[in-house]
Amino acid sequence: MTSSLYCCGCRADVSARLVDGREVYPHRSDLADLPFWKCDACGNFVGCHHKSAERTRPLGCIPTPDLKRARREIHRLLDSIWTEGWMSRREVYSAISDDIGHEYHTGDLRSLDEARKVWLIVNDLAQQCSSAEDTRSRSRSQRT
Ligand SMILES: [Zn+2]
8 A cells, every 4th residue: 555645855746655664663563463564665654643533643743853853852842831730732833833824743844953943933932931930939939
């Protein structure tokens, strides 16, 4: 089975092939049965929303290893904002979407430049949230 997906390594739409974890992560038996879309031209691949009803729906375009790392970093920082309860998950995504001018999905990032831009936005949000938190806790401790 193949599907047309944007490959960030080839910088083009490619005909990606549906493979399983055995092919892309041969040493990870825990991932053996999971679906992935692989670009045979450059060897990069993307995972799927495998826990959803459409288990072979790709998470986004096919990233290079560097881009995958950048996306993971953004996700970690972004998730920390809503898991700390500073903003809701929806608020975080809509703040980023407002800033970049279209709906934001980490899986849609196509280049390290785009990733860097979003990282700065998310980092700003995180800093605003944590400094607001500091102010709150300082004023709390002054009162007591
Ligand atoms: Zn490719």
